[in-house]
Amino acid sequence: TQLLEQSPQFLSIQEGENLTVYCNSSSVFSSLQWYRQEPGEGPVLLVTVVTGGEVKKLKRLTFQFGDARKDSSLHITAAQPGDTGLYLCARRGYNFNKFYFGSGTKLNVKP
Amino acid sequence: KAGVTQTPRYLIKTRGQQVTLSCSPISGHRSVSWYQQTPGQGLQFLFEYFSETQRNKGNFPGRFSGRQFSNSRSEMNVSTLELGDSALYLCASSLGVDGSTDTQYFGPGTRLTVL
Numbered sequence: 243t244q245l246l247e248q249s250p251q252f253l254s255i256q257e258g259e260n261l262t263v264y265c266n267s268s269s270v271f272s273s274l275q276w277y278r279q280e281p282g283e284g285p286v287l288l289v290t291v292v293t294g295g296e297v298k299k300l301k302r303l304t305f306q307f308g309d310a311r312k313d314s315s316l317h318i319t320a321a322q323p324g325d326t327g328l329y330l331c332a333r334r335g336y337n338f339n340k341f342y343f344g345s346g347t348k349l350n351v352k353p
Numbered sequence: 354k355a356g357v358t359q360t361p362r363y364l365i366k367t368r369g370q371q372v373t374l375s376c377s378p379i380s381g382h383r384s385v386s387w388y389q390q391t392p393g394q395g396l397q398f399l400f401e402y403f404s405e406t407q408r409n410k411g412n413f414p415g416r417f418s419g420r421q422f423s424n425s426r427s428e429m430n431v432s433t434l435e436l437g438d439s440a441l442y443l444c445a446s447s448l449g450v451d452g453s454t455d456t457q458y459f460g461p462g463t464r465l466t467v468l
Contacts, residue, residue, distance in 0.1 A: 282461065282462075283459075283461050283462075284357070284443050284444075284445070284459025284460050284461055285396070285443075285459050286459070287456055287457065287458075290456075332396075340409040340411070341386070342398065343388075343395055343397075343398075344395070345395045346396075
């Protein structure tokens with residue numbers, strides 16, 4: 243069952259452009275995580291958002307958790323080629339460490 | 354501190370064979386989770402082990418099994434391999450405590466190809 247829908251699936255932009263990636267669910271979740279995965283590597287955690295309406299910033303990346311805790315967005319300002327990768331959102335299941343991942347957004351930033 | 358290591362990194366097997374993959378978690382981490390990643394299905398949870406016990410299980414057939422040793426190292430086994438088992442198998446370790454702040458650290462994965 244696909245509990246998390248990510249959009250867009252693919253994004254190819256020029257260096258310096260801004261972009262937003264979305265993660266949506268029909269159900270409420272207690273927290274949501276964003277990961278970035280580069281080719282040949284495992285996903286690396288970028289941020290965890292817990293409170294509805296929460297906004298977290300990580301340099302040029304801004305993460306927002308929806309007020310109703312059913313959706314989240316990741317905004318990148320002035321994208322760099324180093325931002326290229328697969329961006330994944332994930333929610334924790336009801337039991338400890340059972341995580342559900344979205345299908346991912348594959349970002350390519352061209353120099 | 355050393356990260357999560359997985360061996361082997363690449364593996365080629367034929368249908369019907371079985372395979373064992375290994376994962377060494379970060380020192381001090383007691384939880385090890387396994388995931389299968391494919392282009393079609395994305396990242397899917399296989400199972401989680403904590404203190405040598407399977408604590409969570411995903412929706413995979415019984416051909417997929419795992420275990421965890423007293424030093425927290427984990428292995429997963431796939432028997433009677435099928436073509437559809439070709440995937441990147443990722444292992445993640447964490448402290449395993451409850452709560453939204455427990456962080457998973459992923460290894461680089463084992464790329465399994467079934468011919």
